[in-house]
Amino acid sequence: MRSAIIEAANGRKRCHNKRDEPVPTYYRREGQVKMRNKKSWLGTAAMASLVLLAACGKEEGADGTGPSADGQKAPAGAKAAEPVDPNKQVELTVYSMLSGNYEGFMASEGQxxxxxxxxFKFKFIAPGTGxxxxxxxxxxxxxxxxxSTPDVQPIIDVGLDSDISDLVQKYNYDLNRFLPVTIDSMKHITGGKLFGLPGRVSSYTLYYNKDLFDKFGVPYLNDKMTWDDIQETARRLTRVDGGVQYYGFAGDIIAMLDMNEKAPQYVDPKTQQATLSNDYWKRVFDRLVPLYSMVPNFAEPTKLTNLTTSRNMxxxxxxxxxxIGVNDAGTRAVSEKWDMNWDISPFPSFKSNPKEGPQPSVRYYLVSATSKFRDEAFAAITQFVSDDVQRELVKEGATPPLQNVGYADLLASGVPELKGKNVKALIPPVYGEMNMKDQYYIAARAELINGFNKVIAGQKDVNTALREAEEAANKKIAELKSK
Known part of the structure; x- marks a missing residue:
């Protein structure tokens, strides 16, 4: 077997750098920890988007005190037990479903x-040949x-899933430190089990070019705007000037389709059939199509609806x-050298659905069922998500999965390029509920996006596009089942 194990002792490595989710990694540059991501606008190494709920209650201390695993308050003065001796020697093997390499892991987590x-020493394994x-x-x-991403089914399929509720209870670890959506979604996906803890959260926000607003005399965006307001503003900015077509709005359509209060179903979990041709998706299309069709029958709709091409535009x-972009502004603005006057605006909601928000993209850290060092693995994970570590990462622009209200004022305070920017807008006002993103979901969503693009291009009406998308999705699902 060709080994992709990275040895801490001798630096030997064989790995791939592919990233599959929008959450950032960090890398070292001139003594600073910075974020990097090749594929998503926020670096899955990307880490970004914490939603600090206004109703968070009092700030938890770094000592981990708080309620027990069953949600009951721990006795007054109780503190979390220390998982292992800080001086203990152990070598832990880390497998990343997100690819990467040993150096990246050590820079973003291990150190x-x-x-x-x-x-604690580490070996690192990434998906590759063998x-x-x-x-x-x-x-x-x-x-x-x-x-792992929230799609833990591949881990379950090979028997590496392990419920860590016993460790949470054993060490009186406070799960209420985390944003509820990150814990609730894990338990929803796993049937009530807790396989691990969330360590990264990213999501979406709005970026806007102030130079174009100034050029066309349009007021800047503000934090209270709804999608209805954004649509009207974008309409005023959409025009041809000096032979150049300007577009008021563009962005990753996935962010908009997944936007919700309660996660929309692309596939019925019982029948495993696509559910795209229904009233829910018709309403979604009816409210989103106007945002993307300000240039009638646009011949290249994917330029506007694709994350990468819209970002380049x-x-x-x-x-x-x-x-719309992933909330990794500090990384993007520097690496892509944004030579414009730009700023950030929060991800809006629709007036008719004020509780809807973008789904978070969460990176989970799981304890493997085969681990002979469960307590040590748990200790490593809880150290990474500790207040002290997460506070440092927040200063560098990361948005952690914690609901500690003190993080908002620290966000990106260590990133000079974001000085004077509306950095609090990197945090969505509310997160939507997460879908279970398995292979059937991905197949159905791809067909839904294809149908949406056909509507934008004027090739199909909404009803026809949805019906054909559902038929195509079911065909793909059948093919996946047959493999």
Missing amino acids: YIQRKYPN TSLKDVVTAKTPIDIII FSKEKSVAIV
């Missing part, structure tokens, strides 16, 4: 764990920690005034 546990999850299980390679071509 912070070693601050408390200096004698190192798929199935491969390492077949080879009986020991795994202690798994880094905003930051490079400067033909888009307002764009």
Whole structure:
């Protein structure tokens, strides 16, 4: 078997750098920890988007005191037990479903764990030839920690899932530190079990080019605007000037389709059939189509609805005034050298649905069922999500999965490029409920996006596009089942 194990001792590595979710990694530059991500606008290494709920209650201390695992308040003065001796020596093997490499892991996670546990060493495995999850299980390679997206089904399929509720109770660990959506969604996906803890959260926000607003005499965006207001503003900015077509609005359509209060169903979990041709999706299309069709029958709709192309139209071509993007502004503005006067506005809601918000993209840190060091793995994970570590990452622009109200004022305070920007707008006012993003969901969503693009291009009406999208999705689902 070709090994993709990265050895801490000798630096040997074989890995891939592919990223599949929008959450950031950090890398070292001139002694600073910075975020980097190749694929998503917020770096899945990307880490960004914390939703600080206004009703968070009092700030939890770094000592981990708080309610017990069953949600009851711990006795007055009770503190979380120390999982392991800080001086203990152990080597933990980390498997990342997100790819990456040893150096990236150590820069974004490992170094912070070693601050408390200096004698913890790590091996790192990423998916590759001979190192798929199935491969390492077949080879009986020991795994202690798994880094995963919310789609934990592949982990369940190979028997590496492990409920850590016993460790939470054993060490009186306070789950109420986390944003409720990050814990509730995990338990919803796993049937009530807790496989791990959330360590990163990213989501979406709006960026806008103030130069274009000034050019066309349109007032800047503000934090109280709804999607209805954004649509009207974008309409005023959509025009041809000097032979150049300017677009008032563009951005990742996935962010808009997934926007919700209660997660929309793309596929019926019982029948495993697509559910796209219904009144829910018709209402969604009816309210979203006007945002993307201000240039009638636009021949290249994917330029406006795709994350990467819409971002390029905003930051490079400067033909888009307002764009949806992953909330990794500090990373993007520096790496892409945004030479414009830009700012940030919160992800809005619709007037008719004020409780809707973008879904978070969460990176989970799981304890493997095969781990011989469950307590040590749990200790490593809880150290990474500790207040001290997360506070430092927040200063560098990351948005953690914690609901500590004190983080809002620290957000991106260590990023000079964001000085004077509306950085609090990187945090959505509310998160939507997360979908279970399995292969059937991904297949159905792809067909829904295809149908939406056809409507924008004037090729299909909404009803026809939805009906054909559902038929195509069911065909893809059948193909996936047959494999």
